[in-house]
Amino acid sequence: MTSRKKRILIVSFILIGISIAATLILTAFEENLMYFYSPTEIANGEAPKVRAFRIGGLVLTNSVKRNPNDLKVTFVLTDTVNEIKVIYDGILPDLFREGQGIVANGKMKPDNVFVADEVLAKHDENYMPPEVAKALEDAGALNPYQENKVAK
Amino acid sequence: MYKWIHQFGSPKYFYDISLCLSKWVTIVCIVCFISGLYGGLVLAPADYQQGDSFRIIYVHVPAAWMSLFIYIVLAASGAISLIWHIKISDIIARVSAPIGASYTFLALSTGAIWGKPMWGTYWVWDARLTSELILLFLYLGYMALQSAFDDKRIAARAGAVLALIGIINIPIIHYSVEWWSTLHQGPTITKLDKPSIHFTMLIPLILMVIAFKTFYITTVLIKTRSEILKYECNSSWVKKILGN
Numbered sequence: 001m002t003s004r005k006k007r008i009l010i011v012s013f014i015l016i017g018i019s020i021a022a023t024l025i026l027t028a029f030e031e032n033l034m035y036f037y038s039p040t041e042i043a044n045g046e047a048p049k050v051r052a053f054r055i056g057g058l059v060l061t062n063s064v065k066r067n068p069n070d071l072k073v074t075f076v077l078t079d080t081v082n083e084i085k086v087i088y089d090g091i092l093p094d095l096f097r098e099g100q101g102i103v104a105n106g107k108m109k110p111d112n113v114f115v116a117d118e119v120l121a122k123h124d125e126n127y128m129p130p131e132v133a134k135a136l137e138d139a140g141a142l143n144p145y146q147e148n149k150v151a152k
Numbered sequence: 153m154y155k156w157i158h159q160f161g162s163p164k165y166f167y168d169i170s171l172c173l174s175k176w177v178t179i180v181c182i183v184c185f186i187s188g189l190y191g192g193l194v195l196a197p198a199d200y201q202q203g204d205s206f207r208i209i210y211v212h213v214p215a216a217w218m219s220l221f222i223y224i225v226l227a228a229s230g231a232i233s234l235i236w237h238i239k240i241s242d243i244i245a246r247v248s249a250p251i252g253a254s255y256t257f258l259a260l261s262t263g264a265i266w267g268k269p270m271w272g273t274y275w276v277w278d279a280r281l282t283s284e285l286i287l288l289f290l291y292l293g294y295m296a297l298q299s300a301f302d303d304k305r306i307a308a309r310a311g312a313v314l315a316l317i318g319i320i321n322i323p324i325i326h327y328s329v330e331w332w333s334t335l336h337q338g339p340t341i342t343k344l345d346k347p348s349i350h351f352t353m354l355i356p357l358i359l360m361v362i363a364f365k366t367f368y369i370t371t372v373l374i375k376t377r378s379e380i381l382k383y384e385c386n387s388s389w390v391k392k393i394l395g396n
Contacts, residue, residue, distance in 0.1 A: 004235060004236070007234055007235045008235050010234075011231050011234055011235060011316065014316050014317065015316065015319070018316075018317050018319075018320045019320060021320075022320045026324070026331075030332075033279050033331075033332045034332050034333050035276070035278040035279065035332065035333050035334045035335055036333050036335075038333075056333060091272075092272070093269070093270065093271060093272030094269050094270060094272075095201060095202070095270055095271075096272075103335055118272075118273075119272065120271045120272045120273055120276065120335060121270060121271055122271070122335055122337070123201075123202070123271070123337050124337055124338075124348075125337045125338045125339060125340040125348045126340075126348040126349070127199055127206060127340065127348065127349040127350060127353050128199065128200055128349070128350040128353070129197030129198065129199070129200060129350055129352065129353075130198065130199075130200040131197075132200070132350055133200030133201075134200075
C-alpha cells in the first residue's frame with residue numbers, strides 16, 4: 001500500500017468515524033433538539049409536566065380574545081387534530097394573527113391551560129407580493145396555514 | 153484527474169490562470185451585485201405578510217449559503233492537502249477561512265435583525281441557529297489554529313483535520329429545519345418541488361447569490377496570488393514578473 005493510499009484511508013476513516021459519532025449523538029439527543037411540542041404531543045403526554053417547555057401550532061381562527069384594559073390575551077393553538085388554550089400577558093410579535101404559526105414558551109397548568117411568558121411568531125417559507133397572495137386566496141389556496149383552516 | 157490536480161496545483165500555472173480568471177469574475181460580481189441590489193430593494197414587490205422587512209433575504213440567504221459553501225471548500229482543500237500534499241489547497245483554505253467567518257457573521261446578524269420584528273426575538277436556541285453559531289466557532293477555531301503554529305505546513309495539516317471533523321456540521325445545518333421542529337422556517341428555494349417564492353422576488357435573489365459567490369472567488373484568487381508571490385519569491389518566474 002502506497003503512503004498516498006494510506007492517507008486516503010485515514011481521511012475516509014475520519015469522515016466515517018465522525019458521521020457515526022454524530023448520528024449516535026443526534027439520535028440520543030433527539031428529544032432535546034426539538035424546539036417545541038405540538039398540541040398532539042402534549043395530548044399524548046410527551047411534554048414535561050412540571051418544568052417550562054415550548055408549544056408550537058397555528059392560532060385557531062376566531063379564538064383570539066383580548067382584554068380591553070391590559071395586554072392579556074387568550075387564544076387556542078391547534079395542529080388541526082388537538083387544541084390547547086393559551087393565556088399570555090405581553091406584547092405580541094408583528095406576524096401574530098389568526099391562522100399564523102406561533103411558538104409559545106411557558107408552563108402547563110393543571111386545568112390544561114398553557115400559561116405563556118413568551119410568544120414568538122413562526123414564519124413560513126412562502127414569499128409573494130400581496131396581489132399574488134390575494135389572487136391565491138380568492139382561488140381558495142393561499143398557504144399551508146390557510147389549507148389547514150380549510151381542512152378543519 | 154490526478155494529473156489535473158497536480159497541474160492546477162503548480163503555483164505558476166495557478167497564478168497565470170487566476171490572473172485571467174479574476175478579471176472576468178470581478179466584472180460578473182459587480183454587475184450582479186448592483187442589479188441584484190437594485191432589483192431586491194427597489195423593483196421587487198413587498199411581501200404579503202412581512203412587508204418591506206423581507207428584503208433582508210437578499211443579504212441573509214446568500215450569506216448563509218456562502219457560509220456553508222466556503223466550509224465545504226475548506227474541508228475539501230483540507231482533504232486534498234492531506235492526501236496529495238498540494239500547497240495551493242493549503243493557501244486556498246487559509247485565505248478562505250476569514251471570508252467564511254465574515255459570511256457566517258453576516259448571516260447570523262442579519263437573521264437577528266430580522267428576527268426581532270418578525271419572530272419577536274433576536275435569538276432563540278433552536279437547531280438551525282445553534283448549528284450556524286457552531287459553524288462560526290469552527291471558522292474562528294480554524295483561524296486561531298492557523299496562527300498558533302509558526303510552521304505553515306503543520307498549521308495547514310492541523311487545520312485540515314479540524315475542517316474535516318467540522319464538515320459533519322454542514323448537513324446538520326442544512327437539514328436542521330427538516331429533522332427537528334425549529335423556529336426558523338423551512339427551505340424556500342432548495343427543495344425539490346418548485347420554490348415557494350414569487351419569481352419577481354427570486355430573480356434579484358439569484359443575482360445576489362451569484363454576486364456573493366463571485367465576490368468570494370475574486371477575493372480568494374487575489375489573496376492566493378499574493379501568498380504565492382510571497383512563498384515563491386525566490387523562484388525565477390516570480391523574479392521575472394517582479395522585474396517587469
